[in-house]
Structure formats: C-alpha cells, structure tokens
Amino acid sequence: xxxxxxxxxxxxxxxxxxxxxxxxxxxxxxxxxxxxxxxxxxxxxxxxxxxxxxxxxxxxxxxxxxxxxxxxxxxxxxxxxxxxxxxxxxxxxxxxxxxxxxxxxxxxxxxxxxxxxxxxxxxxxxxxxxxxxxxxxxxxxxxxxxxxxxxxxxxxxxxxxxxxxxxxxxxxxxxxxxxxxxxxxxxxxxxxxxxxxxxxxxxxxxxxxxxxxxxxxxxxxxxxxxxxxxxxxxxxxxxxxxxxxxxxxxxxxxxxxxxxxxxxxxxxxxxxxxxxxxxxxxxxxxxxxxxxxxxxxxxxxxxxxxxxxxxxxxxxxxxxxxxxxxxxxxxx
Amino acid sequence: xxxxxxxxxxxxxxxxxxxxxxxxxxxxxxxxxxxxxxxxxxxxxxxxxxxxxxxxxxxxxxxxxxxxxxxxxxxxxxxxxxxxxxxxxxxxxxxxxxxxxxxxxxxxxxxxxxxxxxxxxxxxxxxxxxxxxxxxxxxxxxxxxxxxxxxxxxxxxxxxxxxxxxxxxxxxxxxxxxxxxxxxxxxxxxxxxxxxxxxxxxxxxxxxxxxxxxxxxxxxxxxxxxxxxxxxxxxxxxxxxxxxxxxxxxxxxxxxxxxxxxxxxxxxxxxxxxxxxxxxxxxxxxxxxxxxxxxxxxxxxxxxxxxxxxxxxxxxxxxxxxxxxxxxxxxx
DNA sequence: CTGCGCTTTTAAAGCGCTTTAAAGTGTGGT
DNA sequence: ACCACACTTTAAAGCGCTTTAAAAGCGCAG
Numbered sequence: 001x002x003x004x005x006x007x008x009x010x011x012x013x014x015x016x017x018x019x020x021x022x023x024x025x026x027x028x029x030x031x032x033x034x035x036x037x038x039x040x041x042x043x044x045x046x047x048x049x050x051x052x053x054x055x056x057x058x059x060x061x062x063x064x065x066x067x068x069x070x071x072x073x074x075x076x077x078x079x080x081x082x083x084x085x086x087x088x089x090x091x092x093x094x095x096x097x098x099x100x101x102x103x104x105x106x107x108x109x110x111x112x113x114x115x116x117x118x119x120x121x122x123x124x125x126x127x128x129x130x131x132x133x134x135x136x137x138x139x140x141x142x143x144x145x146x147x148x149x150x151x152x153x154x155x156x157x158x159x160x161x162x163x164x165x166x167x168x169x170x171x172x173x174x175x176x177x178x179x180x181x182x183x184x185x186x187x188x189x190x191x192x193x194x195x196x197x198x199x200x201x202x203x204x205x206x207x208x209x210x211x212x213x214x215x216x217x218x219x220x221x222x223x224x225x226x227x228x229x230x231x232x233x234x235x236x237x238x239x240x241x242x243x244x245x246x247x248x249x250x251x252x253x254x255x256x257x258x259x260x261x262x263x264x265x266x267x268x269x270x271x272x273x274x275x276x277x278x279x280x281x282x283x284x285x286x287x288x289x290x291x292x293x294x295x296x297x298x299x300x301x302x303x304x305x306x307x308x309x310x311x312x313x314x315x316x317x318x319x320x321x322x323x324x325x326x327x328x329x330x331x332x
Numbered sequence: 333x334x335x336x337x338x339x340x341x342x343x344x345x346x347x348x349x350x351x352x353x354x355x356x357x358x359x360x361x362x363x364x365x366x367x368x369x370x371x372x373x374x375x376x377x378x379x380x381x382x383x384x385x386x387x388x389x390x391x392x393x394x395x396x397x398x399x400x401x402x403x404x405x406x407x408x409x410x411x412x413x414x415x416x417x418x419x420x421x422x423x424x425x426x427x428x429x430x431x432x433x434x435x436x437x438x439x440x441x442x443x444x445x446x447x448x449x450x451x452x453x454x455x456x457x458x459x460x461x462x463x464x465x466x467x468x469x470x471x472x473x474x475x476x477x478x479x480x481x482x483x484x485x486x487x488x489x490x491x492x493x494x495x496x497x498x499x500x501x502x503x504x505x506x507x508x509x510x511x512x513x514x515x516x517x518x519x520x521x522x523x524x525x526x527x528x529x530x531x532x533x534x535x536x537x538x539x540x541x542x543x544x545x546x547x548x549x550x551x552x553x554x555x556x557x558x559x560x561x562x563x564x565x566x567x568x569x570x571x572x573x574x575x576x577x578x579x580x581x582x583x584x585x586x587x588x589x590x591x592x593x594x595x596x597x598x599x600x601x602x603x604x605x606x607x608x609x610x611x612x613x614x615x616x617x618x619x620x621x622x623x624x625x626x627x628x629x630x631x632x633x634x635x636x637x638x639x640x641x642x643x644x645x646x647x648x649x650x651x652x653x654x655x656x657x658x659x660x661x662x663x664x
Numbered sequence: 665c666t667g668c669g670c671t672t673t674t675a676a677a678g679c680g681c682t683t684t685a686a687a688g689t690g691t692g693g694t
Numbered sequence: 695a696c697c698a699c700a701c702t703t704t705a706a707a708g709c710g711c712t713t714t715a716a717a718a719g720c721g722c723a724g
Binding site for chain 2 (some may be wrong): 039049050051052053054056057071074076077078080081084085088095096097100101102103110111113115116120153218219220231253254276279
Binding site (some may be wrong): 006007008019022023026050051055056058059060 | 711
C-alpha cells in the first residue's frame with residue numbers, strides 16, 4: 001500500500017511551502033485566498049490526514065485534555081460524552097484513559113502525561129489528597145465529584161446535601177413522615193449526603209426523627225438494607241444512589257410491597273437505568289452536562305492563564321420526579 | 333515549574349549518549365551493565381518519563397492498537413479490559429476512542445488513525461461492510477462480534493447459534509417443553525441466534541414447536557415481550573440478551589409469577605449485572621477473555637506478517653447456570 | 665521610478681525521540 | 695607487539711509537523 005501522504009506532499013501538489021500548507025490546514029490567518037484553495041484541493045485529492053504525533057510534538061501547546069474514568073460506570077460514560085463535546089467547543093482534544101482492575105489511577109494518569117496532556121480531568125478520583133495535590137502542582141487538574149482542598153486542584157462537584165434535601169422535601173410534600181436514608185460506603189460523599197438528609201429532616205415540620213441505615217453503592221447493598229427495613233418499614237426511603245435504589249425496589253417488591261403505593265423510593269444520579277420505563281425511578285440528577293462544562297472550563301481557564309486560584313464549582317442538583325414516589329398509604 | 337526532563341538530560345546525567353540511554357530505557361540489548369545502571373539511576377533521579385508523541389514519531393512501528401467502543405456498553409467495557417491486558421502481554425499499547433452520540437464510528441476511527449494505530453479493533457462495528465473492507469485494505473482491522481467477509485478484515489465472534497442451543501438443551505434437560513425465544517433487533521446476530529434456537533428445538537426430542545417473539549436489546553423490549561407472553565406463558569424463555577432478560581424478569585414478577593418456580597429465564601452475555609446476587613441470572617457467556625485474546629492475536633499476526641489471509645475466529649460460548657432456571661412447575 | 669509599509673510566502677530550525685552506520689574498546693591468539 | 699574479532703558506544707540523520715524570522719511581493723505616496 002502507498003505510504004500515507006505527508007504535509008510535504010500536499011504542499012508540493014499545491015505548489016506552496018509546507019509552512020503555508022500547515023497554516024491553511026489549521027485555519028490560521030496568513031495565507032491568501034488562492035493559496036488556501038490550492039492547499040485544500042491538494043489535501044482533498046491526496047486524502048491527507050495530519051499525523052497527530054508529529055503535530056503534537058511540534059506544537060508548543062498540545063491542547064489536549066486527559067480524562068481518567070471507570071469504563072464500567074455509566075455515570076462516567078455520560079460525563080465523558082459531555083466532556084468531549086465541551087472540549088470540542090473550546091478547541092481542545094480529549095484523550096481517555098480507562099481504569100481497569102489491572103490498571104490503576106496512577107498508571108492511567110501517567111499514560112495521559114506521556115501524551116503531554118495539559119489538563120487532567122479525573123472522574124471521581126480515588127487517589128489520596130496528597131497525590132492529587134502533587135499532580136496539581138505540575139498540571140492543570142480538575143477533580144470531578146470529589147472535594148479536595150489544594151491550591152493546584154480545581155474541583156467540580158454537586159451540592160449533594162442540597163440534592164438529598166430536595167428528595168426529603170419532595171417526600172414530605174407528598175405527606176410522608178417516616179423517611180429513611182440508606183447510606184453509601186463511608187467517605188466524603190456519604191457524609192455530605194447524610195448531612196443533607198439530617199438537616200432537611202430537622203428543618204421540615206411534621207416529619208419523624210431521622211433514620212439512617214448502612215448501605216453501599218450496589219444493588220446488593222440495597223437489598224441488604226431493604227431486608228433490615230422490612231420488619232418496620234418506613235413509608236419512604238432515599239437511597240445513596242440509583243443502583244442501591246434498584247436493590248431496594250427489588251427486595252420490597254419481592255416481599256409483596258407495592259412501590260410507590262406502600263412505599264416510595266428515591267435514588268440518586270439519574271443514571272440511564274433510572275430513566276428506563278421499566279424502572280422509572282424518582283431520582284436526583286447531578287446535571288452531568290453542567291458538570292462537564294464546568295470542568296472543561298476550569299481546566300481551560302487554568303491553561304490559558306485566566307485564573308490561578310483553585311476553583312470550587314458547586315452545582316445545584318435537581319430532582320427528577322418519576323414513578324417510584326407517591327403519597328404515603330392513608331394512615332392506618 | 334521546571335520543564336519536564338528529556339532523554340538528553342538523562343543521558344547527560346548518566347554520562348552516556350542519548351542513543352545508549354534510549355536503548356537502556358527500552359530494555360533493548362546492547363548497553364553494558366555499567367551503562368544500564370547509570371542510565372536507570374539518572375532516569376529515576378530526574379523522574380524521567382518518555383514523551384509518547386516523540387517516540388511515536390521516531391519509531392517506525394508504533395505498536396499501537398486502536399479500539400473503538402461504546403462506553404455505555406458494559407460488555408464493551410469488559411472486552412476493553414481484557415484487550416488492554418492482552419495487548420500489554422504482546423508489547424502493544426492500546427488507545428481507545430469512544431463512540432458517543434456526537435461522535436460516530438467514522439470519526440472515532442479517524443482519530444485512531446491520526447495517532448498512527450497499526451491495528452484497529454472494532455467492537456461491534458456498525459459501519460457498512462464496504463466501509464469496513466476499505467479500512468481493511470490499509471490497516472489491520474479486526475471486527476469483533478460481527479461477521480464480515482473481506483480479505484482485509486479479521487473477525488472474532490462467538491458461535492451464537494451454539495450458545496442459544498446450549499440454553500435450549502439446559503432447559504430441555506430440566507424438563508421444559510415450552511421454550512420461547514425473544515429475539516433482538518433484526519440483524520446478523522439475531523438471525524444467528526434464532527437459527528440456533530430453531531435447530532436446537534428441532535433436534536431435541538419432546539419439546540414443543542418453536543415460539544419466537546420480536547424483542548430487542550433493552551429492558552423495555554423485554555417488558556413488552558413479557559407482556560405478550562403473559563396470556564399463554566411458556567415454562568421457559570430465552571432472551572436475546574441480559575438486558576432484555578431483566579425486562580422479562582421484572583414484568584413476570586410484577587404479574588405475580590415466580591422465577592424460576594413458575595417460569596425459567598435465560599439471558600445472553602453474562603454481563604456484570606447478571607452476576608449480581610440480586611439478579612442471579614442464568615445466561616450464556618461469550619467468553620470476553622478469549623475474545624479479546626483472539627482479537628489481539630489476530631491483529632498482531634497481521635502486523636508481524638505471520639498471516640495475510642483473513643482470520644475468522646469463532647468462539648464457543650458456554651452456559652452459566654444461576655438462579656433463574658429450574659424444572660418447570662409440575663404438570664397441571 | 666524609488667522607497668516605504670503592508671501582507672503573503674518561505675527557508676530553516678527545532679519538538680524529543682529512535683535508529684543506523686560508523687567509531688571505539690578491549691580480548692586473546694600468534 | 696600486532697591484528698582480527700566481538701562487544702559497546704556514539705554521532706548524526708531523520709520521523710512529520712509547527713513556528714519564527716526573514717524574504718518576497720505589492721500597492722501607493724512622493
């Protein structure tokens with residue numbers, strides 16, 4: 001097969017220098033209309049595609065944003081999609097580095113750095129605050145969904161306490177008094193959500209005392225929590241996340257309880273599964289679009305020198321009311 | 333911040349040439365023990381990491397495999413993980429290019445080519461056979477999970493007909509006579525699985541006539557199919573995939589049917605969700621590990637010139653028996 | 665015409681690494 | 695002491711692109 005055409009070939013065919021060709025192909029000002037057309041024609045005729053490695057090497061700025069993500073996490077997938085679009089709008093390219101069992105965050109980040117990514121967007125990073133801070137000293141780093149205080153690290157997160165508060169209010173508004181909360185695995189996020197729950201329960205008149213249960217972030221955890229709730233079920237339960245909520249739903253229904261007639265369930269994340277007609281789960285949306293937008297903006301601001309102080313963007317979640325919540329059963 | 337160290341800096345510190353340093357760092361034979369140690373020390377001291385773009389550019393072979401995948405597909409996530417590992421073993425690097433709503437297969441492939449990927453592994457490619465063939469003429473291309481006949485394209489797929497056959501045999505072995513099959517969306521895969529179903533039903537003595545229903549690959553499709561089955565339910569149903577099976581399960585249970593006591597359900601894919609204790613779905617595994625292994629092998633063989641004829645690797649799926657299948661209810 | 669300030673074009677110097685061919689180093693045989 | 699030979703090391707030429715500084719072209723006032 002013929003070797004792939006190089007910029008030089010395009011330039012030769014268009015009878016201009018490679019400098020001109022380069023400028024034209026990247027839409028930079030300079031070359032006149034005649035040259036532009038000639039280069040574009042030549043490139044098309046040859047089926048020219050610039051070599052990314054070479055252009056990366058030559059360019060001072062790479063305009064590359066690296067994203068680490070857990071490929072098996074649907075919320076991450078959603079964020080990635082939005083990030084791609086947001087980066088595109090700002091003229092940046094995205095390279096993704098998946099985390100797997102055999103490929104930790106450390107390694108994923110390294111391979112991003114090897115590609116000269118200027119900014120790193122870490123989706124739900126699990127590295128220590130110290131490691132993050134260290135990274136932040138040399139790169140523009142944005143931690144998404146995780147609170148970190150470090151001068152070099154920007155943070156984009158949702159106001160989880162507010163989110164849970166919305167869920168409580170919604171349920172209280174429907175007339176529920178006994179509203180339980182199933183926690184996630186211990187950590188910053190769980191703490192924040194629990195706070196939101198407690199405060200809302202305290203703030204609202206007429207609701208019973210808070211009731212929190214250990215839970216987790218998988219369906220199994222939800223099932224386990226439901227089990228413990230069964231002998232004295234509340235009229236409504238808020239789960240740490242959608243997966244956990246699914247476990248609750250499943251266990252309750254197997255026990256003959258009707259959701260939402262006997263008990264209401266609220267999830268968290270508005271993951272795609274919650275939207276399925278089958279599930280139709282009332283849940284709290286973290287606004288992935290806004291998150292991605294804010295994260296990309298933060299990275300770009302840093303890189304373009306518009307800001308050196310760390311950003312801490314807190315997004316307001318909103319409640320998505322679907323079919324798993326309803327007024328409580330009429331008082332027995 | 334200090335600029336990142338270059339190979340030259342490492343070489344200078346170790347008092348050797350960049351050539352030697354390069355050889356040492358890539359573990360190539362040549363440099364003696366003394367030089368090796370000096371270079372390694374220097375690299376460590378400086379925290380040196382090679383620049384991927386530069387090395388890609390200089391190298392003749394890039395040893396890069398590009399993967400296109402749908403990030404929101406859990407089976408793809410699983411394959412990716414295995415592919416990474418397999419490529420690693422063979423000294424290849426993997427770059428992934430996610431497909432999103434706004435970023436079609438065409439574009440994803442282009443960005444892989446821009447990075448000089450030598451081989452492309454396409455997970456469930458949706459492009460036309462013609463486009464695939466064209467790609468295959470210039471690159472090593474492996475289509476995974478899709479049957480294509482083109483001299484330049486290798487194929488790795490599972491024997492789906494056999495897989496469905498296994499499911500039928502399992503159910504028949506348990507004593508089921510009325511075994512329905514819910515299809516996926518029209519396409520090569522659906523056709524193959526349907527064939528497997530029909531043939532197995534014909535082959536096995538004592539089972540009733542085949543009964544196929546239109547379905548799809550989402551939970552909703554499963555729900556819809558279940559609905560249609562309800563007025564005259566078979567004792568067992570095989571679903572096109574796990575998601576569809578989930579829909580079936582959900583709908584059956586809401587109708588008061590007990591799975592597996594009243595009706596058995598089998599899925600396809602052995603996706604992570606099927607393994608959850610809550611779901612515990614009997615399903616057919618496509619052996620992602622073997623698939624990834626075969627795909628990487630195919631690409632590498634092509635690239636290293638060991639083979640020029642197209643490969644068509646067909647993997648035998650196997651049945652994973654879990655909790656959604658049991659003997660049929662005793663005859664009324 | 666000449667010269668001046670423009671805009672357009674280009675030659676050439678890298679970007680940081682790999683690789684090849686040639687130079688250097690030491691060993692042992694004679 | 696000399697040479698052939700094997701093993702190490704290195705200088706230098708790229709890889710394909712971007713970018714800078716300087717050259718070339720051009721219109722127009724003087």
